Amino acid sequence: MSIDEQATAPLSVVIIGAGFGGIGLAIRLDQAGISDWLILEKGGDVGGTWRDNSYPGAACDVPSHLYSYSFEPKPDWSTRYARQEEIHQYIRHCVRKYHLAPRLRLDCEVTAARFDEASGLWHVTTAQGEELTARALVSACGQLNRPLYPSIPGLESFAGDAFHSAKWKHDVELEGKRVAVIGTGASAIQFVPQIAPKVSHLTVYQRSAPYVIPKADREYSQRDHQRLHAWPALQKLARGLQYLAHESRALAFISYPQMMKSTENAFYKHLQQGVTDPAKRAKLIPDYPIGCKRILISNDFYPALDRANVEIVTNRIERVEPAGVRTSDGELHETDVLIYGTGFAATEFLAPMAITGRDGQELNHAWRAGAEAYKGISVSGFPNLFVLYGPNTNLGHSSIIYMLESQFNYVIGCLQTLHRRGLRYMDVRPEVQGAFNVDIQQAASETVWSRGCTSWYQTAEGKQTNNWPGYTFSYRRLTRKPEMSDYECAR
Template structure:
């Protein structure tokens, strides 16, 4: 790394990423009257996953009142489950209200960051060579920001158009086209029903069937919207009720996984009603317990797959040819467009950035057996580095915004320590180890370990993504840092 000192004075805090995590922390800093921070954003504008995912039908699978900041409520969501455009507009609203435009530097992808022990500063270099220094570095990159492309022979051979759902090509008209969709995750179940009426033929290649439950979505009535505008406490009440309802589902996720069995039986009854054709139904029946992978919600997915122009293919893909997709049985399906609905590199938390801590310790090396952090926030050997939505803070049962709002005060308390004569704070290795041992023990008894592979796990099968507990317990853990957990260097 170039050790030239950056021209500008060191910042109090440098935040990487301007999705909900980075913006939420910046909003909290603003509320405290702090000006001395900067957000580096690799995209052309803020918004994170809600800027990137503009595919047809993109929407949140957490209710809108729960998927927004408690300290920045929005009483005029049009639907119970907000569509992408509305969430993106909310993000821009937050940026404008808190006057964050001047604190965000777009088109600035962080290439590397190194902790300078002498100066107790993080030295950060972006892909375009700009340099920054800061007393604290906050990674707010999220877990779903790097599209994952399938490792299939011949991808580059395909002569037609191809793109990932998170990089949707709106300039390509799918009308009358033969389309192959690879993957059946949360994005595919939203865009497949949207494009089905246009295409001549749609081949959906699935590795394993998903559990797709009905989505309790509807538009808010004019009366409800007027009520929430007039009496904002009614919005808070709705948010509270939704929180309790979602939190209660945690009992089946990580306390009593066998409770999922009656839910599975109910799912199979619904599937039989929605997909009467036995052969198609067999293909769409998951062969693992409900909840082991992400549960998806949609009201039109199964109906779309029952259309005459749809084909669900369970056969493994052997290769991509110039003309289409070749399956293991040697059959070639000729297509005009290839869409990857294959999700994100969720377990590579800070990749492709190169992060070096004390003594030049490389974060990839520290995480060679799988990412881990203390409370999902601090990593031993990387002082004054704080992760938002870090390892094992993702949820299967509630809203990630609640988890972020638990992390903000914790990080802000650590930043205050740095203003009170502490040069740097580094979480102690035994503390981090004990936390993660306990955490992995809890995960072992959860529904995610009932015999399936999912994006919650890394290649070695370690669950690096999920929190296996109630969110209110996580909030208790993060209420206030225990300074004995850290080496405080004054």
Template sequence: MTKPRLTPQKPSVVIIGTGFGGIGMAIQLKLAGYARITLLEKAGAVGGTWRDNTYPGAACDVQSHLYSYSFEPKHDWSRKFGGQPEILGYIEHCVRKYGLDRHIEFNRSVESASFDSRTNQWKITTESGQSYTADVLITAAGQLNRPAMPNIPGLDRFQGNWFHSARWNHQADLTGKRVAVIGTGASAIQFVPEITRTVARLDLYQRSAAWVLPKPDRPFTPVEQTLFRKLPFWDRAYRALIYWKNESRALAFTRFSWILNLFARQANKEANKWVTDPEKLKNIIPDYRIGCKRILISNDWYPAINQPHLDLITEGVSHIDETGVVSTSGSHRPVDAIIFGTGFKATEFLSPMRVTGRNGQSLNDAWASGSKAFKGISVNGFPNLFMLYGPNTNLAHNSILYMLESQFRFVISALNALSRYPGEAMDVREEAQTRYCQVVQDGLSGSVWDSGCTSWYLDEHGRNTVNWPGFTFSYRFATRSADTTDYQFLPPEPGR
């Protein structure tokens, strides 16, 4: 028995988050004719991680022309790798140009979202009590939005300033102060060289060293910017060149890891060039395989490490008291300020939101053994829910915006299919999700990320729920359109 043909109707959509994912998705939905769009933003401004991370030296480690939407090129980037203010300005420009202002509601931190099988709609509730109903829920909360704070005893007793790098306290003047930095991840690589120039002393607490390569950065000349603006082909060709150069590195991470040894030698050479203190040099070179954790790029990290007023401390932190930091050996070092460069809770997707799907199942329960999603986008048991930058869609070699644009296209394809069956909901089939996730995990097996180190790529079960194990163009091919045979379409359930 065939279903009666109904008049197509584009569903209403709520998007959570206004970073690159949420803004780009909203733009593409508008261009595709979807008018009933609401974006909920927990803060008072757009920008996501580029709004939150305002620490000194904040910048991107993907080239500017590739770290921007393909459908909205920016020709006047000031340098090869954009800084935080310029990237945030680009996002704000996109909001203005595409008229998203009227679709965004600020200071709407989502507390819960639940699927109602009787209406096939999502009910969204914010912490401040507002409620929303939509046919489709799209999450664009990102992976780097919740700072990870270590549980160090005594922090509440500390009398000086302390803050996480993602919540930088610009009122705290560090000039001439004694500062402790706990953590040496991607953010610390950028802000430590900046504050080292002005502080009296810097104690850098390092749990494990990072592999750091030179950053091929420089300002663009006015002539180059003019060429980008007047010759669109030149701009597109430059972007394509960057893409394929970056894309080639996927081979090193997934199949031919010996190539990474060349990068390790380069990092060693840079460290030996700049760091003259033998003890610092010994401790600043990692003891794990390059690529197992995120590879970082910087031109001033090693010179900063070499500064005589920077002490590199490899002991763990025991506790903090009123005046300073106490290491596990009992050494007390007085400081005026403590900065945490301890990264983010990247594997806790969508937390702390409570997301409830069919039959009252929570997403936490569905992911009790690890986060998983079909193509990183759909989760079985959660109809009409689409995730951007979901499980296993992060990259170590190229631009996440390329992945996001692939997801935009897939989601719109799914919503176009949903439009043909007004009132129904689409739920990815469990067998399709299981099959897909197994292929992803098989691809990760034997990769450099599987070489034994502990990183933010791994969840509490030791499973890599973050990275995509291959080429980005293969992901784009896999997400070129939503195959409706991977989904079941559900009519509203009768009232109970």
């Protein structure tokens, strides 16, 4: 079927997003014999977050062999923790190898999708005004696709260059400039060490100090590559060992918080070795229990902050002015370039798309109290809609690729059931979704993420919408196949 024919005939699946989720599902769909699908990607290239986050020092904090598809191993990763460009090239490689390009539309943003109950079809509208129809709709947008800007008065008044780390302006010269960085999260700890030696003065505005521990990174040698090429089983073993090592960390997050003590000791030792200035060191001690927010890994963040040209400001930012940033103590910190390292709108999921399900129900309204989905995939009232990396499927201890591959199996099982039984739609029962999420919230309340801090893992009201409060192998078992009794099925 040509791409023009696909535009008029109902497709089996429309996938929104060409990151790890969308590309991986497309490959698995082909392998399952479902080939009439189409990926719609709002950006000009594939890669998702690994396309967007090209800031200096961008890298993964999960080992390379674990942060790649099990069905497409890469024996020649350059380093233990891959850099952004290499991960981006890996996704591009998968598109080429599996011949996905003819069924992939770039620069094609989805603005709305509406389910028609009578036909059992999703009507998907793009920013160009085109409408596509499909029996199933898959959101592969992920949780980290919309940059979050701080709510600070005067942002628009700043006279210099200003940008978010996820939209890095590589044409802005930082050498010799007075640069301000707002935020000290996972992105900032990677780009701050890269820019600190270049700028004349770097001011880092910190609202909450992160726990940062050493990163056990290393380069892989040519001999390493040759061994893995020659013995693929060796790479499977390495991946398996890395999986077990990371899964064991979940014991501390989920079951035995007291096990965090060794990680906390590693943090204090790392801070002591990296920052010699006692005044700076005092500002870098978190005021919340370890693990409550994301634990970060870096070998060069603390030494970068220890530099004489780097200042850590913990006073609240009152407003941004044309000449710089004014803090609550009244001081104006003059600034040439302003960089937001403030993360993403992680709890908003499918926003700003208008997704309309049965009886005219809008997803944003259904999720007004915080996003939830059955197994993080199906949403009651929105038949044949499947969400990858959806509510409560993020991890604090392992690779999201493992979670995605669990979801691929489940979604394909649902699609095969729709076809085999000749169903018009399947809609998860509200009581099933409700009971599942009561259990999820109860489990989340007993993890380290609920120990009295605010983080992007939860909504402003405190509902845990992002993390999976369990082990990844238990999620794999849970998503092994769909149970039809969980769904209302219509022919």
